[in-house]
Amino acid sequence: MFEIPSEEFVARAEKLKVLMLEKDIQTILVYGDEYRKENLRYISNYWPLFERGAAIVPLIGEPFVIAAPEGEMFCREMSAWKDIRLIPEFACVTVPDKIEYPFAHYTSLKVICSGLKDSNKLQRLGIVGLDAMPEALLREITQSFAGVEIVDAGDLLFQLRMTKSNREIACLQEAARIADAGYKLMIEQVKPGMTELELASLAHGECTKQGAESIPFCLLTSGERVNTIIGRASRKVIQNGEMIMAAIAVQVEGYVATLNFPFVAGDVSAEQKAFITLLVEAEELALSKLKAGAKQGELVSAVKAYFAAKDVTQYDLYPPLHGCGLAEAESPYPDENSTSTFKAGMTVNTDVSLFGHPHGSNRIEESLVVTETGYESMSKLVRQLSKTWREQGIISLVQ
Known part of the structure; x- marks a missing residue:
């Protein structure tokens, strides 16, 4: 079973406390909701549905979670911390109305602040x-924590999240395995005459069947629609010879792996073959620069230099690599000037792309450790497709 054990959440909180001491911060509030879940889930495992949530991490004492009434039992089911407190301000995010929950046992931000001042000398x-x-x-x-200096501590969580534990990597690997299965089904069954929505539904269904916790997105466009860079599947009918740009992100225990090839x-035209070859060769070049100790900017520069040599720079719109983990795209997101180095245990996505090219727009994306x-690639499918393409110039799913 793929999960993050309770002792790992304890270890994360302790690491965060070390960073808090360095910054003279006595307490941290980690906010999250259904859409921006990453930091909250990292420190508490809670992923709110409809409502807002937060985790309070004090220097002295155990962390606790703040939730809203409708999701209280769901929070207790997920949370790595047993102490769950309700406040009305965290109720449903999508309506301005005040919702009555007559059986809710509320506390308040002021009461929470008072307790932290007593136990942690909160400043x-x-x-x-x-x-x-x-x-x-x-x-x-701000009003409830009157007299307390409030500072942005987001960099502390991003720092902790940058490298992954073996358990985190295992979750990402499982997400990549599931994404492979869904994507493979699309390549096997795509045919002219089906709609983009029909094609995307194959991946959605297979990934759910294989055990995806969630599918954050399944981007899919065809024909001229690939020039939108990103796009949701539509009712457009796919024609013979049209290029497909599909990217599927699969989430397992909060961790997201992404695949695009x-x-x-x-029928594939000679021009489409040449275009796809550009992307395959550029990604292979990027991978040759990926290892612990290597400068992140050098990987970016290598891909950009290759595209410049092939006279396609005008279609190269953004850097070819970014981090992955509890978000599909997270730090690092280096450019050519980055002097930061890769570290063992970082998880990243290649995102090698060309958009607006006369023979298509597309990207190759795979999750890597x-x-x-x-x-180490997490996607056996992308490695297989890339190898087959370089050897034979065709997309083949023959094992």
């Missing part, structure tokens, strides 16, 4: 998730 409160928090909630926190419905000597 500085770090908030993780300021960029995701609604203004009204931040105002309520170009394919064509029906950085190792001391190079990398």
